Amino acid sequence: MRIFRILTVLPVFALLGGCQWVLLSPSGDVAVQQRNLMLASTALMLLVILPVMALTIFFAWRYRASARATYHPDWNHSLPLEVVIWSVPLLIIIIIGAMTWMGTHLLDPYRPLNRISAGKPTVEAKAGGNGVRKEPLVIQVVALDWKWLFLYPAQGIASLNEVVAPVDQPIEFRITASSVMNSLFIPALAGQIYAMPGMQTKLNAVINHLGDFEGFSANYSGAGFSDMRFRFHGVDDTAFGDWVQNAIRTGTPLGREEYLVLERPSEREPARQFRDVPSDLFGAILDMCVDPAKMCMRDMMAMDAKGGGGKEGIHIVAALEYDKSVRRGGQPMPPRPFVTAICTPTDVYGTAGATARVAN
Structure with missing residues (x-):
């Protein structure tokens, strides 16, 4: 038994x-x-x-x-x-x-790397004693529902559910989200880092070995969370250059209009590449104003810093609402009426009981 x-x-x-x-x-x-x-x-x-x-x-x-051991009741x-x-x-x-x-x-994720691996610093020694720091590859990351978008600003391309990076090349991920809070995690590369709409987080890392690795969302974000996975490929410099050129040749354009379509919730999207990516697309995503009808967060904060828009600014409230599927397409927001003043008995332009002036 x-x-x-x-x-x-x-x-x-x-x-x-x-x-x-x-x-x-x-x-x-x-x-x-x-x-x-x-x-x-x-x-x-x-x-x-x-x-x-x-x-x-x-x-x-x-x-x-x-055991019949000696007993010491007063021991303390x-x-x-x-x-x-x-x-x-x-x-x-x-x-x-x-x-x-x-x-x-x-190991602060925001801290630039000071080494590629043990005994191999990011600063390459040169003749004369001056060192040259190896610049990182910048990859902008957007957590969508329920997929991952990776933008390569220096190369002008983007990829969906796929990351390719050269081996021994420092990488600087700049991370945000389109709607709900998420988390980027590539266990073979580094620890997880959160992605939040309207905010940017960073992750500095490096891959030291060729290979195909898994990345996924480490924070529950809705119905498609379980399939919110992507592949991370560590390749040599030649293979990375070939991948970039292939994306430029065969990828589909990704502008603001295409992004608004891509942003819509979907699950199990296949990996694919994009070209002709505007340099300001990530900034617009971060400012939550890819749609021209939306006010950017930086403009909203500038307005608040000056005391706000007052009653006259009530009509722009709709432009501040970040809805993913309503009132899109660049249509201007309809004007809203607002009360500018209430007449009082002491008002030289009105009398007691007079109606308020309404402006459109």
């Missing part, structure tokens, strides 16, 4: 053999450093946990009732034991705290 029970458990281990330990075997230097920090912290915590578990079993056996203090109990955890907490503080700053 015992052998039968063991055999019934073996298929479970066979299924676990198909799992990928991507978090423990990443392909990007940032993810490698995060992995090392996680393993070091776990090992330090085990220095406390394992002895406690072992001593719990030992004490239960050593001082069992049948042991200096060596107190030193061990308090000093070891304290030292571990100090070490973990220092590691976490350093890791938090060195």
Whole structure:
């Protein structure tokens, strides 16, 4: 019977053999450093946990009732034991705290990379002692419902549900969303970073190995969340150049009108490329004013900084509403009436009970 029970458990281990330990075997230097920090912290915590578990079993056996051990009912203090109990955890907490503080700053996603990999800095040494920093590849990311749009501003192209980047090339992701809060996560590359509408977050990372990796949304965002996945390809410089040229030749144009169509909710979109991407498209998405009928957030904030639009500005409220499917197409907002003043008995232009002046 015992052998039968063991055999019934073996298929479970066979299924676990198909799992990928991507978090423990990443392909990007940032993810490698995060992995090392996680393993070091776990090992330090085990220095406390394992002895406690072992001593719990030992004490239960050593001082069992049948052992006939010496009983000291008045015992209450042991200096060596107190030193061990308090000093070891304290030292571990100090070490973990220092590691976490350093890791938090060195692995800040907004911080430009200072190395490509261990022993390989981003600043390339040149003759004469002057170094040249390797400029990052800028990729603008937009979390749509329910797909990912990646824009390459320097190349003038974009791709849907696919990212291609050269190996050992620093990457600077600039991330936003079109509607709800989302999260970009490529486990082999770096940690996750949130994507929020009207805001920009950043993620600096680098891929160190050729390969095809998975990326996905790590934050629930609606019905199509489960299929909100994409592929990240680490390639050499030649393959990246070929991919860019292929997108320029065969991709479809992506302007503001095309983006408004692409932005509509959809699921399981196939990977494809776009060309002729306006340089200001990402800025318009970030400002939530791709539609010409919408007021940009920067204009709204400038208006608020000056005290607001007053009653006369009520008619522009509709232009500030970021609706994804209503009143689109560049149609101007209809004017709305507003009350400019209320007549009072002391008003030289009116009398008590006079009606308010209404302007259109």
